[in-house]
Amino acid sequence: MNALVGLQKQGVGTVSSHNLAALCNVSASALRKDLMAFRSKGKQRIGYSVAELLNLLKKELYRDVVxxxxxxxxxxxxxxxxxxxxxxxxxxxxxxxxxxxxxxxxxxxxxxxxxxxxxxxxxxxxxxxxxxxxxxxxxxxxxxxxxxxxxxxxxxxxxxxxxxxxxxxxxxxxxxxxxxxxxxxxxxxxxx
Amino acid sequence: MNALVGLQKQGVGTVSSHNLAALCNVSASALRKDLMAFRSKGKQRIGYSVAELLNLLKKELYRDVVxxxxxxxxxxxxxxxxxxxxxxxxxxxxxxxxxxxxxxxxxxxxxxxxxxxxxxxxxxxxxxxxxxxxxxxxxxxxxxxxxxxxxxxxxxxxxxxxxxxxxxxxxxxxxxxxxxxxxxxxxxxxxx
Ligand SMILES: NC(=O)c1ccc[n+]([C@@H]2O[C@H](COP(=O)([O-])OP(=O)(O)OC[C@H]3O[C@@H](n4cnc5c(N)ncnc54)[C@H](O)[C@@H]3O)[C@@H](O)[C@H]2O)c1
Ligand SMILES: NC(=O)c1ccc[n+]([C@@H]2O[C@H](COP(=O)([O-])OP(=O)(O)OC[C@H]3O[C@@H](n4cnc5c(N)ncnc54)[C@H](O)[C@@H]3O)[C@@H](O)[C@H]2O)c1
Known part of the structure; x- marks a missing residue:
C-alpha cells in the first residue's frame, strides 16, 4: 500500500509487476498471484495502473466494513x-x-x-x-x-x-x- | 457528417475547428458557432474529438424521433x-x-x-x-x-x-x- 502511495505521489501512472515486487520486497510471481486475487490484470506490456491498484487495495482492506x-x-x-x-x-x-x-x-x-x-x-x-x-x-x-x-x-x-x-x-x-x-x-x- | 465519418475511417482521433471547417467548406468561426450549439467544447489546443462530434451530430439528427x-x-x-x-x-x-x-x-x-x-x-x-x-x-x-x-x-x-x-x-x-x-x-x- 505504501509503495503504491509513494508511486502515486511521484505521478507514476503504471508500474510493472517486476518493479512493484522489488518495492515491496517480494518475488514478482508471488505478487502476480496476489494481484490475480484482486482480479486486477496488468495490461500485458504496460503493467498495472497505480490508481486502480490503490483503489482495489482500499476495497480489500474495507472488505468487512459495512x-x-x-x-x-x-x-x-x-x-x-x-x-x-x-x-x-x-x-x-x-x-x-x-x-x-x-x-x-x-x-x-x-x-x-x-x-x-x-x-x-x-x-x-x-x-x-x-x-x-x-x-x-x-x-x-x-x-x-x-x-x-x-x-x-x-x-x-x-x-x-x-x-x-x-x-x-x-x-x-x-x-x-x-x-x-x-x-x-x-x-x-x-x-x- | 460525411467529413467526420471520413476522418473516423482514417483513424483520426481529434480534429481542430480550422481543419474541420476546411473539410466542410465553411469558415472556422461559423463552424465554432454551430459546435457551441451542440455544447461541444474543443479542448483548447487539441481540438474536437471526432467520435464525440459524430455522436452529437447523430443525436441532433435524431432530435424529433421518439x-x-x-x-x-x-x-x-x-x-x-x-x-x-x-x-x-x-x-x-x-x-x-x-x-x-x-x-x-x-x-x-x-x-x-x-x-x-x-x-x-x-x-x-x-x-x-x-x-x-x-x-x-x-x-x-x-x-x-x-x-x-x-x-x-x-x-x-x-x-x-x-x-x-x-x-x-x-x-x-x-x-x-x-x-x-x-x-x-x-x-x-x-x-x-
Ligand atoms: N431495486 C433496486 O434498487 C435494485 C438495485 C440494484 C439492482 N437491482 C436489480 O434489478 C432487478 C430488479 O430488481 P427489483 O428490485 O425490481 O426486483 P423484484 O423482485 O421486485 O422484481 C422482479 C420482477 O421480475 C419478474 N420476473 C421474475 N422472473 C421473470 C422471468 N423469467 N420473466 C419475466 N419476469 C420475471 C417478477 O415477477 C418481478 O415482478 C434485479 O436483477 C436486481 O438485482 C435492483
Ligand atoms: N423513477 C425513475 O425511473 C427515474 C428515472 C430517472 C430519474 N429519476 C429521478 O429520480 C428522482 C426520484 O424519482 P421518482 O420517480 O421516485 O419520483 P417520485 O415523485 O415518485 O418521488 C419523489 C419523492 O420525494 C419526496 N419529496 C419531494 N420533495 C421533497 C423534499 N423537499 N424533501 C424530501 N422529500 C421530498 C416526495 O414526497 C416523494 O416521495 C427524480 O429526481 C427523478 O427525476 C427517476
Whole structure:
C-alpha cells in the first residue's frame, strides 16, 4: 500500500509487476498471484495502473466494513432501493429513509423520518452516505441540507447537477444518459 | 457528417475547428458557432474529438424521433421506471411492460403482458429497445428471448453480465458499482 502511495505521489501512472515486487520486497510471481486475487490484470506490456491498484487495495482492506446508507426521497425510485435486499451482499446497509411524506409504504420495513430529523438521525446512526431520489427541483436545496447534516458521499439519481462543498463526493447516475448511450454512443461528458 | 465519418475511417482521433471547417467548406468561426450549439467544447489546443462530434451530430439528427421502449420485469424497480413521466422529455416512450405476473400495479397506466406475448408485441409496436429488470437468475434466459424477439438494445439493470449476439448492444447499469465508486474510486473495469 505504501509503495503504491509513494508511486502515486511521484505521478507514476503504471508500474510493472517486476518493479512493484522489488518495492515491496517480494518475488514478482508471488505478487502476480496476489494481484490475480484482486482480479486486477496488468495490461500485458504496460503493467498495472497505480490508481486502480490503490483503489482495489482500499476495497480489500474495507472488505468487512459495512457502509450505512440513507435514502432521501422515498418515492417510486427510492422505495425500490429501500425494498432491495441484496445491498447487504455488497457491504451496504440502508438504515433509514427521509421524506416530506412519512406515511408507511407497502413492503418497506425500515423507518422513514421527516426531513427535520435528518441532522440528528444521521449523527446518531453515524451515517455519511446518502442516495438522493427527490424531484429535480428539490435536489439542490436537499443536497445542501445533507452536507450540513454531515453527509460526505451522495449518489445522485436526480437530473440536477449538484453543487456541493469540495470534500463532499457526488456520483451522478443519469438513467436517460445511459439510455442515450445505447442510441448515440458516448456523448459530451456531462456539463457540471 | 460525411467529413467526420471520413476522418473516423482514417483513424483520426481529434480534429481542430480550422481543419474541420476546411473539410466542410465553411469558415472556422461559423463552424465554432454551430459546435457551441451542440455544447461541444474543443479542448483548447487539441481540438474536437471526432467520435464525440459524430455522436452529437447523430443525436441532433435524431432530435424529433421518439424511441419506443419496453420494460421487462415489472417489480419494484421496473415499476418505478414505468411510473416515471419524464422519459418523454428526452424522446423516450415506454409503451408496455412484460412480466410472469400480469396483475395490475398501482400507479401504472400502461399494459403489462405475459412473456409469451413478447415477440408478437415487440414486432407489432415496432420496438427494438428494452430495459431489463428481472431477477439476476432470469436475466440471461430472458435476454436471449429478447434478442430472438427482435430487440437490438438492452439496458441491463440486473447484476448479471449478459452474453448476447454481436449486433445487439447492451449497456450495463450497476448501482452497487456506482455506490462503490464513492467509496473506492474507479475499480477494475467490469469483467465481461
Ligand atoms: N423513477 C425513475 O425511473 C427515474 C428515472 C430517472 C430519474 N429519476 C429521478 O429520480 C428522482 C426520484 O424519482 P421518482 O420517480 O421516485 O419520483 P417520485 O415523485 O415518485 O418521488 C419523489 C419523492 O420525494 C419526496 N419529496 C419531494 N420533495 C421533497 C423534499 N423537499 N424533501 C424530501 N422529500 C421530498 C416526495 O414526497 C416523494 O416521495 C427524480 O429526481 C427523478 O427525476 C427517476
Ligand atoms: N431495486 C433496486 O434498487 C435494485 C438495485 C440494484 C439492482 N437491482 C436489480 O434489478 C432487478 C430488479 O430488481 P427489483 O428490485 O425490481 O426486483 P423484484 O423482485 O421486485 O422484481 C422482479 C420482477 O421480475 C419478474 N420476473 C421474475 N422472473 C421473470 C422471468 N423469467 N420473466 C419475466 N419476469 C420475471 C417478477 O415477477 C418481478 O415482478 C434485479 O436483477 C436486481 O438485482 C435492483
Amino acid at each position: 457502509e450505512k446508507v440513507v435514502v432521501v426521497g422515498v418515492g417510486s425510485f427510492g422505495s425500490a432501493l429501500m425494498k432491495y435486499n441484496n445491498f447487504s451482499l455488497y457491504n451496504f446497509q440502508i438504515v433509514a429513509g427521509f421524506d416530506e411524506d412519512t406515511t408507511h409504504r407497502k413492503g418497506i420495513n425500515l423507518p422513514i423520518y421527516k426531513m427535520d430529523m435528518l441532522a440528528e438521525t444521521v449523527k446518531e446512526l453515524d451515517v455519511t452516505f446518502a442516495i438522493l431520489t427527490v424531484p429535480e427541483i428539490a435536489a439542490q436545496p436537499v443536497a445542501r441540507l445533507l452536507v450540513e447534516s454531515g453527509i460526505e458521499k451522495i449518489l445522485n439519481f436526480t437530473p440536477a447537477i449538484l453543487k456541493v462543498a469540495k470534500p463532499v463526493k457526488v456520483n451522478h447516475v443519469n438513467l436517460v444518459y445511459e439510455m442515450e448511450y445505447l442510441l448515440f454512443g458516448a456523448l459530451e461528458p456531462e456539463q457540471a | 424511441e419506443k421502449v419496453v420494460v421487462v420485469g415489472v417489480g419494484s424497480f421496473g415499476s418505478a421506471l414505468m411510473k416515471y413521466n419524464n422519459f418523454s422529455l428526452y424522446n423516450f416512450q415506454i409503451v408496455a411492460g412484460f412480466d410472469e405476473d400480469t396483475t395490475h400495479r398501482k400507479g401504472i397506466n400502461l399494459p403489462i403482458y405475459k412473456m409469451d406475448m413478447l415477440a408478437e408485441t415487440v414486432k407489432e409496436l415496432d420496438v427494438t429497445f428494452a430495459i431489463l429488470t428481472v431477477p439476476e437468475i432470469a436475466a440471461q434466459p430472458v435476454a436471449r428471448l429478447l434478442v430472438e424477439s427482435g430487440i437490438e438494445k438492452i439496458l441491463n439493470f440486473t447484476p448479471a453480465i449478459l452474453k448476447v449476439a454481436k449486433p445487439v448492444k447492451v449497456n450495463h447499469v450497476n448501482l452497487v458499482y456506482e455506490m462503490e465508486y464513492l467509496l473506492f474510486g474507479a475499480l477494475e473495469p467490469e469483467q465481461a
